[in-house]
Every structure is written in structure tokens, then in C-alpha cells.
Amino acid sequence: MMKTYPLHSISLEEAKQKQFALVDEICREFEGAEFLNLGDLGVVQPGNKPSYAGKAERVLARFFHAEKAILVTGAGTGAIRWGLTAMLKPNSRVLVHKAPVYPTTLTSLNGLNATLIEADFNDLEDIRKVMQEQDVDGAIVQYTRQKPDDSYEMQAVIDTIKACKDIPIITDDNYAAMKVSKIGVELGADLSAFSAFKLLGPEGVGILLGKAELIDEVERNNYSGGSKVQGWQAMELLRMLVYAPVALAIQAEENERIVHALNDGRIPEIKDAFLANAQSKVLLVEFREDIAEAVLEEAQKLGAAPNPVGAESKYEVVPMFYRVSGTFLKNDPTLKKRMIRINPMRGGSETILRILKESIRKVKECS
Numbered sequence: 001m002m003k004t005y006p007l008h009s010i011s012l013e014e015a016k017q018k019q020f021a022l023v024d025e026i027c028r029e030f031e032g033a034e035f036l037n038l039g040d041l042g043v044v045q046p047g048n049k050p051s052y053a054g055k056a057e058r059v060l061a062r063f064f065h066a067e068k069a070i071l072v073t074g075a076g077t078g079a080i081r082w083g084l085t086a087m088l089k090p091n092s093r094v095l096v097h098k099a100p101v102y103p104t105t106l107t108s109l110n111g112l113n114a115t116l117i118e119a120d121f122n123d124l125e126d127i128r129k130v131m132q133e134q135d136v137d138g139a140i141v142q143y144t145r146q147k148p149d150d151s152y153e154m155q156a157v158i159d160t161i162k163a164c165k166d167i168p169i170i171t172d173d174n175y176a177a178m179k180v181s182k183i184g185v186e187l188g189a190d191l192s193a194f195s196a197f198k199l200l201g202p203e204g205v206g207i208l209l210g211k212a213e214l215i216d217e218v219e220r221n222n223y224s225g226g227s228k229v230q231g232w233q234a235m236e237l238l239r240m241l242v243y244a245p246v247a248l249a250i251q252a253e254e255n256e257r258i259v260h261a262l263n264d265g266r267i268p269e270i271k272d273a274f275l276a277n278a279q280s281k282v283l284l285v286e287f288r289e290d291i292a293e294a295v296l297e298e299a300q301k302l303g304a305a306p307n308p309v310g311a312e313s314k315y316e317v318v319p320m321f322y323r324v325s326g327t328f329l330k331n332d333p334t335l336k337k338r339m340i341r342i343n344p345m346r347g348g349s350e351t352i353l354r355i356l357k358e359s360i361r362k363v364k365e366c367s
Helices: 012-029 051-063 075-087 103-111 124-133 154-164 212-221 231-241 244-263 292-301 326-331 349-366
Strands: 068-073 093-097 115-119 138-142 169-172 191-195 205-210 270-277 281-287 320-323 339-343
Touching: 012 051, 012 231, 012 244, 051 068, 051 205, 051 231, 068 075, 068 212, 068 231, 075 103, 075 138, 075 169, 075 191, 075 205, 075 212, 093 124, 103 138, 115 124, 124 154, 138 154, 154 169, 205 212, 205 231, 244 270, 244 281, 244 349, 281 349, 292 320, 292 339, 292 349
Parallel strands: 093 115, 093 138, 138 169, 169 191
Antiparallel strands: 068 205, 191 205, 270 281, 281 339, 320 339
């Protein structure tokens, strides 16, 4: 049995409180008539940006307990890239987890000609050892798991790095924001970056929060009108972000129900089922026989999405039945034939169990 350490999801009650807190901050920033508005356009003065984008940024900063926030183009990748650019000089030495760096993050680090200094974030002593032996200028910590056996706690990693040397830390909070109780900047990181698209928001918008001096640097580097997130995008982001925590908490509840049902032997053809952050929190299902690829074909015919769009974006309503991640396949290539990942999205546990049963039955009929 594969051992994984998924992030702890907030409860439905905690998610409701996040929704209420966000609405409260919206009420503090917007007049009622203003919020019933699609927002403005262009480099409005003062601020050199749409005024409604500025209002949305102030809401986000207060909601996530950050000094300042900025909306950027390029989704989560853009937010991470601008954050790295603000806190690091070219040719910097950057602390990373001893694991495959997410491809687009690696591209951003390569663009800065950064030297990557690896430490095992699962082992706090290894972080201390590396920080003592190496000259490090900054760090990036991915909130969700980079490999199957990752178990590190974000708070402990941030505290350990800061105790060794007060270097700037950016956290990649994609797939964690609105699912966990606190994001990186709320745990002591200098910057937090994530995609609005993964939280039911508009395509291409990234959220960067943290120290005011770093956010101001990003603001200066995005001076031109074409680089601005427009008012209508900011308003769509806020409207949809309100619904994200509750929707994601329900998703987490259904994942737990499915795991218990499958591990109780509800479907005899399934050997094992467990949760993992790969990268979004998903259900991994291992079959007793090499039928994974055939099951995926049948599941799509029964209404399951065959691939992600933005990984939990506003378009992803039906459950996703998909191959296991490349990281897992690197560990064990044979998993491709006997394991799949499932994300319920907005679907219920009974729908997922029905599609699984029907898909397996059709595969067996054809074999």
C-alpha cells in the first residue's frame, strides 16, 4: 500500500466562515451599488490601474492578512514569476525542495539564471544543514506535494528557514488556497502566489500577496496598460472566489466518502484507494488487474471528464477520471496500467461510485 500525506482540508463549517469573512471584507470596501457593477477599464488615476482592480486587491490583502496584494496576468505561473522577480536578483541562489520543480516554476527560475540549492523539506535537520553550508538568497516552497511521499508542514518549513537566515520566501499556494486554514503568507512567508482560475475565477489572472515593498516592486514592473488586470476581471474573480471555499470543502467531504466506500470493499475489482495531493487533492484508485486505461475510456462515455481544464476551474463540473500524474509514474511506471486518479469536482460520491462500477463492468464484458 502506497503511503501518502495529503494536506488537511478545512471543514465545511470552516469553509462557510471563510465565505462570510470574504463577503464582510467586500462590504467594507465596496458600496452596494458599486458591487453590482462589472468594473472599469484602463489606467485610471490615481493608481494607474482600473479602480475596481485596486478595490479587489485591497479586499484580498485584508482577507488573507497580507500587507498588500496585486492581480497579475499569467495566472499562477505569472504570480510566481513576478514574485520571484521582485524578491531575487539575477544569478541568485534559491533554496528548493529535493524533488522535481514544477515545470513553469523551473522556467521562471531559469530565466533568472538562478542556482538551485536543494534540501529535503521533509527533514528539518537537512534544511538546517544546507542553510548552514550554503549561501542562499531566497526560497520557494510549494504548498502541495511535489512527490508521493512528501509529508512536510508548511509552517515548520518556513519557520526553520527563517530561523537559519531571514531570506525572502515565496510560497506556491496553488491547489491549497481556500482549502487549507492558512496560506503561506499567513504562516510567515514574504509572498504567496496562486491562480484565480483554480478558484473558479477568470482565465489568466494570478494573485500575489505579501510584503508591501515586494508588491510595490511588481507594481512598478507592470506599469503599462496592457499588463493590467481589468476591472471586469477583478469583479468576476471576487464574485466567484466567494463560492470557492464551500465548493472545495464539499469536494473534500465527498473524497473521504468515496475512499471509505472503496476500502470497505464496495467494488471488489479495486485493490486500494487513498487520497493524495497530486497536485490538487485527488482520489487514487488501484485496480487488481491492469484495466486502468480501459476504465478511463469507458468512464468518459459515462460522463466523466477525461482531462483537466484548469484543475478545479469554473468549467469543471462533472467528475474527472484521469491518468495518474507524471511524478507518480516516475516512481513506478507500471501504475499507468493499474491506477487512475479521480477528482469529484462538483459531483457526489454516489455518482463517482456508479461511473466506476459501470466502467469496470463494461471493460470486463469486452475482455
